[in-house]
Amino acid sequence: MSEKNENSEFEWNIPAENEVGEALTDRTVAMPVTPAVGQGSDSEADAALATTVVPTVAAAGADSAASEAAAAASTSFISRMPVWAKVTALATAGALVIGGAFAVGAATNGFQPIPVATEEAVVRATPGTFPADVPLRTCSVAELAANANLGTLGAVVTNPATGETLLSIAGEKGAPTASTMKLATAAVALNILGADYRFTTKVVDSVTPGTVVLVGGGDPTLSEGGATVYSGAPTMADLASQALAKYTELNPDDPSITTVVIDVSMFPVADAWHPSWPASERTDGYHAKVVPLMVDGDRQNPSRATSPRSKDPVANAANAFVEALSDAGNLAEDITISYGSATASAVTLGSVQSQPVSTLIGQMIPYSDNTLAEQLIRVASVELGLGGTAASIQQTMVGGLGETGVVATGSTFIDGSGLSEDNSVSPAVIAQLVTGIIDPTKSYSPIIDALPVSGRSGTLSSRFTGDSAIAQGAVHAKTGWIIGAYTLAGYVDAEDGTRLVFSIVTHGDVSDSAKSAIDALVTGIYSCGNNLAAY
Template identity: 30%
Template structure:
């Protein structure tokens, strides 16, 4: 036991050392991450640090193994560490007055009255704080919470999207996009890839004695405009033209923000043709086409599960993947796979889940449009529903939330001294546009209360102050004696 205590103490020192070094040098992600991994606060790749079974399940810690009746005392078991966000239970009944007092005590300098805010007790559903809670505000990327909630509800967490090659005639093949947002130019990380599909395709063709083909490409799964008319042209480094067939999300360098290819399906076909050449298959020409129904399947690759896609999407605030999942939600709802179909599919599913407020106006899936309007109430409701035991299909919405000061879009947040309590404990989705800043997520208060919250700031007097306020106000919930 003395050795275990020493190890636990060392882990704690690693975490504290990482935080201290990060504050001074910005290297917190490198130093602190290993310590956070050891404590269960962080896991590489954005995987869940929540206890399996969901936030609604009860959790307990035990240090002694149970002793069968009539048996002698058993040896002490290793301590079971509590998860960063332990289970929420209906028994926890926080006080609205206590939460409101805590939030109102955070200086609103530069923010004033220009925000929509809600805090909900996950265990009971009780509203603990409201400020313009049902008034629609521009949400920016927190819109992705509603998109992914609806998409997982419609599609299911285990569903995979298939990219395939079919052969309409001998010597002719067609690359058919299945709407995999993470179809990649290189193999690895479990993603479907161009090399893997080319290798399978080449093997199947060679088996039939075929070594020269013409290549068509079919991205017809999605319909309607590929660019939302409410997006300004200068967003071209933030999001690609939406397509059911693209490689590396249509990004030239693989990173975002950054340059995008002008025609994602054509670029995907070009990459596939090059990969086929490496496998000994010559491609005589490449052209846009539509694969005839009933064409023989040559080869295929499947995407990551939808739940994992959602986790990656939320962790990085991925506009491209969000727009693809918006259209996949439309397909699952039997709507056209367009912006209009996505709007209807997400709207109707949120109504069914009891999430939608009347002020919600959905324009896209990523939140890039300034025409979208969402109140904080809908955001917090979505997080509460995703946390419930009876909605395990939505768990990816919670596990995909970045941890403050550690990973994803929150890696460089919560370093203000008055917000530092939130590092490693707050989980949230960010939202940022000009004059728009938002934060929505979940946090476990020290008194056992599990809270879902959302704050959306529009047109603040000072944008930097609004970001600091969001960090401070959510970090304040970490210190909440909410039952007081």
């Protein structure tokens, strides 16, 4: 058969398969020495090429005649090839043989590769989950926060709907709370006592003839019966009338009450005044001693919220009861007053109750009633079995606030009114408390409803004036003031419709001018809304 090269007129004559001989199964591995072009004879090149490419018969028993015939046919074929084709064939065959030799050597461990040092693989970091888009907030209140009238400032502003903290200035640092503490007291009272709890003052019988026991129940709203700042308060006159009527029924032959025993064992009177409270708070009319029995918050003038308080509120209450007994018709001319405790099995002769806690909170918060706050936290301690001591307030507060979702373990609680400068609660904790209070899934509406409103009610009725007047009606917050500190905490319905929670404390070298500076800062927060920047 013949095949024509595309690049020349040369025609190859390729022998048929039967010219080569039998099918072969092996190849020779003799290494040829290829002559340079133009050197050696054609016959030498033919022989070398034939030696390289001619297969040999591998099968056992193949006769030499067949081998010779195959060799002759191959040589005849090669001799007819042009020189350039012979050279190319020799080079190709040589390369194949050398490559095969290397492969065989490697397979039989005859070839040992030289190890090549490679760089250690670089492990690239896999991108994690990218955070959700955070809005770029550009409305800053930095200039307002830098007002020198704010002294040492602590502030936190959060968006309760998203859980974001928009602004924090020393937000995690403990500071005096002043009367914003009453928010904590109100929440704890609701959590421990319940919205329907009422203080109860009662009179019980005694085994001693002519003797009754007046048992204090911690109610500061109990009134003599005249004008009082506590709407709907129980009266001593009602209690005395009940007691005398029942005593007369039980003792018709001798109905006179000659001795009144005063029981103030509900919590210790030794804790009546904390040493960190300035005495002027009592004499100026802001706070009474904390005892289980008093009338009208121990005010000298029961019709005025701010009125001087006495040194012995229990004695004043005892005298008021004796007088009420006389007014009710008690026949004894002289009545002895002593102190002791009622027996557990004593018969109740009469009792009166305060308004429910939900109402008392509404009487405490708007005008910051310190005495109500202290009585509530002491009775809450008693309810927990902690004894109502001053020392138990820390545990009562931390435990009670837990139900509101507030983690207050790092805070210091000295009292329930915020009067002590030793109270230390961070703005972040107070903001967390406000967030819990306004949570619609929780039951703190008595607190929310009682919050003063900017320019409208309570202790904020005369604030937020001048440039801050634009925020009137939008701020719902509890004010606070003690010597060396001014505070404000609550929420603001901002101009853009966002409800923001805030807690602000100023302390150190501050004066009454801090109030207008706080108002200006909160007004700035009102104007910025959810665009409030963290700087």
